[in-house]
Amino acid sequence: MSETLNVPTMAECMAEGRQPEILFWVGSAGSYDDRAKKITRAFVKILNKANVDFAVLGTEESCTGDVAKRAGNEFLFQMQAVTNIEILNAYEIKRIVTACPHSYNTLKNEYPQLGGHYQVQHHTQFIEELIHSGRLKIENENTFKGKRITFHDPCYLGRANNVYEAPRALLQTLGVEIVEMKRNRKTALCCGAGGAQMFKEPEKGDKDINVLRTEDALQTNPNIIATGCPYCNTMMTDGVKAKEKEATVTVLDVAELLATAQNL
Amino acid sequence: MGIISNIVFAVILVLGVGYFVKNVKTLIRNIKLGHDVDVSDNTSQRWKNMAMIALGQSKMVRRPIAGLLHIIVYVGFIIINIEVLEIIIDGLFGTHRIFSGLGVFYGILIGTFEILAFLVLVSVIVFWVRRNIIKLQRFWKSEMKGWPKSDGNIILYFEMVLMILFLVMNATDVHFQTMQSGNVISQFIAPWFQGLSEATLHTIERTAWWLHIVGILVFLNYLYFSKHLHILLAFPNTYYGSIAPKGKLNNLESVTKEVQMMMDPDADPYAMPEATENDEEPAKFGASDVQDLNWVQLLNAYTCTECGRCTSECPANLTGKKLSPRKIMMDTRDRLEEVGKNIDANKGEFKDDGKQLLGDYITAEELWACTTCNACVEACPVSINPLSIIIDMRRYLVMEQSAAPTELNNMMSNIENNGAPWPYNQMDRLNWKDE
Structure with a gap:
């Protein structure tokens, strides 16, 4: 697990007097959560492979405030936003790519009004661009050949921002069989983690949302449940465990699938 | 008799419309209790949304069965209401089917109304069955007990009765039936009344006519007390609905x-708040x-x-x-x-x-x-x-x-x-x- 990744920080770029093409916004989950860190690393491997000139904020990055805002703490959200915007603007950031739909939504939709104007992309959109422009080639198209993959739409990517096709287009390049859940795209069911639910026990009910969503996914008889959000990843992984299917079904981020298909 | 019924009609009409207008004013007053929000942006997108979502029912048809039935009732109600214009003129001036002079065109118009009325009746019955016999889950959730449940059914009964009255009114109108134009549906209802004297038929026709228009006015006034207000408010609501990406929450x-x-850093932490002219309460x-x-x-x-x-x-x-x-x-x-x-x-x-x-x-x-x-x-x-x-x-x-x-x-x-x-x-x- 310790091949070296090339991860320049903005501070280093600044010291060298250069401006990277994109800022990779890692997000709190991608920085600290053990499962999400693997997604972060997979995405960086892809960036390195495609020779993308990128940087991260590193220790200067702070929570976007998404969960605070959705928990109702507008105050904390705006404090976080203003602090982040100050740093982003000081580095004159123009383009941001993130593997977290929550960061994506907040940076893209909620920062502009507070003075943060950036072009923001989800990592699946950015990778799709890399493939389109020929900067990234899928080398081992057969890694996942014949596998059945179902894609779980993260709410904050799909319904919240109408990005449904980029992740699917990437899966298509892997030569896999994509099987859609009954509830997909606009009617996709939430994994249960949004709106700060990730950080609390669910209210009283007769089932956990992630279990219900995992049942949706399992109905398609998949080998792999793909998603594009660290929270969804955790929830679906837990769901698969709850259904005792972890021996046959894996939950992976689209970036992880692509990195694996590249032998990265 | 003639002039009296004209006056009675005018009084009922004024009362019906007047009470409705009064309630609409209350409605607007209540809505304005909310604080202001800027929705003046992007008017063209907003008009488009209203045209697509409210007028065009684009989101209704995502559930095809309910969507199709709803479109029938919606189109039916709008179109059949053209007939109300004739009813009002007839009622106020004592004329009978004032537009029948239009000849063939009148036949086509009424024929269309009749077909729609029949389709609306069928759709409304299906709606009722979905609610009460099939018991679709979403109509039986805990918040749908009591008044909301009755409200849903009352609306359907209103619509059934209004459509039946419209068709009966046409079926018992001897003059209209003999025109043999436009009685597409009512010609099949007319035989039910066979053997009745012309005077009885006339009484039935007049009764249906009066109940129909009074029913419409009562239904109009029922709206304010009912979930059925959507037939009016769907239009402004889709216009003022958010046009931002759904993920965007407002910043306070x-x-x-x-x-x-x-x-x-330059703010004085001990500064007194500046005295503003409108000494507002802190938000x-x-x-x-x-x-x-x-x-x-x-x-x-x-x-x-x-x-x-x-x-x-x-x-x-x-x-x-x-x-x-x-x-x-x-x-x-x-x-x-x-x-x-x-x-x-x-x-x-x-x-x-x-x-x-x-x-x-x-x-x-x-x-x-x-x-x-x-x-x-x-x-x-x-x-x-x-x-x-x-x-x-x-x-x-x-x-x-x-x-x-x-x-x-x-x-x-x-x-x-x-x-x-x-x-x-x-x-x-x-x-x-x-x-």
């Missing part, structure tokens, strides 16, 4: 001001009652027709939690009505009634069950946004009452202390690189 400006002050963060919401949210509440598509797609509700986005809208409307009546009873001033939307109608448990997934917003066929109300009420709970669940308080203090919702050191943020 009152908070922005405070944050700016806190972040400003309340979030919403605990309907007056804290904005008027679009209140318009949303009146527009809701309780179809329950939101609730049937809500992940919290699907897993047995108390939250139902439809109930959020119904509660908001019911509380707004209560506040409105309070104002009417107290000469235009709201008198504290010791109640509020939060707690007395919507519980914290419901609010905390929301995943903010936007499924409800996406599902609503008339652009209602229950999520925005949930968020505004969470804001009140957290910022005014510090009443967040403990785990969320921990999460928030983590963000305050180390810039992440988990208790990890900010300096470890890049450790993933070398793991």
